[in-house]
Amino acid sequence: xxTDNQSVREEVKQIFxxxxxxxxxxxxxxxxxxxxxxxxLDGHFDIETLYTLMEEKENFRVSRATLxxxxxxxxxxxxxxxxxxxxxxxxxKCYNRETHHHLICTQCGKVTEFVNEELQHVIEHTRVGRFNxxxxxxxxxxxxxxxxxxxxxxMTNKLQNSKK
Amino acid sequence: xxTDNQSVREEVKQIFxxxxxxxxxxxxxxxxxxxxxxxxLDGHFDIETLYTLMEEKENFRVSRATLxxxxxxxxxxxxxxxxxxxxxxxxxKCYNRETHHHLICTQCGKVTEFVNEELQHVIEHTRVGRFNxxxxxxxxxxxxxxxxxxxxxxMTNKLQNSKK
DNA sequence: GTCAGTGCAAACTTTTTGCAACTAC
DNA sequence: GTAGTTGCAAAAAGTTTGCACTGAC
Numbered sequence: 001x002x003t004d005n006q007s008v009r010e011e012v013k014q015i016f017x018x019x020x021x022x023x024x025x026x027x028x029x030x031x032x033x034x035x036x037x038x039x040x041l042d043g044h045f046d047i048e049t050l051y052t053l054m055e056e057k058e059n060f061r062v063s064r065a066t067l068x069x070x071x072x073x074x075x076x077x078x079x080x081x082x083x084x085x086x087x088x089x090x091x092x093k094c095y096n097r098e099t100h101h102h103l104i105c106t107q108c109g110k111v112t113e114f115v116n117e118e119l120q121h122v123i124e125h126t127r128v129g130r131f132n133x134x135x136x137x138x139x140x141x142x143x144x145x146x147x148x149x150x151x152x153x154x155m156t157n158k159l160q161n162s163k164k
Numbered sequence: 165x166x167t168d169n170q171s172v173r174e175e176v177k178q179i180f181x182x183x184x185x186x187x188x189x190x191x192x193x194x195x196x197x198x199x200x201x202x203x204x205l206d207g208h209f210d211i212e213t214l215y216t217l218m219e220e221k222e223n224f225r226v227s228r229a230t231l232x233x234x235x236x237x238x239x240x241x242x243x244x245x246x247x248x249x250x251x252x253x254x255x256x257k258c259y260n261r262e263t264h265h266h267l268i269c270t271q272c273g274k275v276t277e278f279v280n281e282e283l284q285h286v287i288e289h290t291r292v293g294r295f296n297x298x299x300x301x302x303x304x305x306x307x308x309x310x311x312x313x314x315x316x317x318x319m320t321n322k323l324q325n326s327k328k
Numbered sequence: 329g330t331c332a333g334t335g336c337a338a339a340c341t342t343t344t345t346g347c348a349a350c351t352a353c
Numbered sequence: 354g355t356a357g358t359t360g361c362a363a364a365a366a367g368t369t370t371g372c373a374c375t376g377a378c
Contacts, residue, residue, distance in 0.1 A: 027353095087342080
């Protein structure tokens with residue numbers, strides 16, 4: 001059963017509290033505000049986006065340094081995962097989220113998620129030596145349908161122009 | 165049949181030449197020196213490493229700007245692929261190389277390659293909508309056996325100390 | 329001879345760090 | 354009260370860009 005968004009936000013708060021306690025970190029308002037903002041988002045975000053969003057939408061001012069610090073805690077607490085497409089690091093919430101894979105268009109840079117349980121099953125059941133996997137990322141690169149169409153159109157135009 | 169290293173270096177040179185011709189780029193000594201250095205390497209490298217290596221080992225001085233420019237051409241020519249573990253972008257040759265996957269230790273950062281044909285087969289035969297895949301990257305994150313052992317040792321020491 | 333490509337340095341972007349002020353405990 | 358956190362600004366690290374010079378065509 002997929003829990004609704006409000007319950008998830010409560011649950012991750014509790015998990016984070018336990019994590020902070022266990023590691024002797026303080027429960028600051030900044031940390032909870034950041035966690036909550038992240039769990040109000042869908043999909044990927046980078047630090048700059050989060051920074052702007054917190055100030056504008058949540059009306060909560062935090063420094064970039066605190067964002068970077070807190071993200072590290074959230075990564076360690078397994079509440080957020082990190083991706084590195086494009087130029088800046090991207091993050092996404094990962095608690096109670098369906099496992100998904102990524103399509104990345106090498107032409108326009110667009111990132112699309114998709115779910116494929118067979119794929120997921122095979123990857124999760126792959127054992128390599130004594131390596132103890134906690135999570136994984138699968139990125140598939142290629143040309144998205146939109147760019148494909150645009151390219152075909154360009155081709156056709158070129159051909160027509162050369163005929164004139 | 166896997167071709168030996170010297171033939172591969174000749175082949176990629178030809179492929180690159182065709183690529184350059186097709187796209188109206190010039191055949192400069194820098195470009196060939198960079199390609200050749202990359203194909204003399206095994207595994208991953210970043211721009212800084214390549215820069216140092218070319219100067220020290222190959223005795224060929226190129227600017228970082230040229231390295232960045234040339235890498236883009238090599239990416240487009242499908243002779244190199246790009247990874248983004250850690251802080252700087254990592255690259256590797258990809259012509260005539262066995263497809264492999266990556267284990268990344270979240271504790272020490274070490275990256276290990278492994279080959280698994282079943283995994284490869286399943287991923288390569290996954291079709292998602294109209295997306296036209298050219299290549300993919302699978303990164304599995306976790307604790308490598310070395311760190312695992314180190315952690316256990318630390319644990320044991322702690323327990324023994326608390327007994328005293 | 330021309331213009332793409334190169335080297336260099338400056339600019340830019342993202343992330344990290346040092347430090348004074350603050351606050352959770 | 355004290356030490357972990359925060360914000361700020363400076364620094365670092367990686368990459369891109371502008372420009373004068375060079376050399377592939």
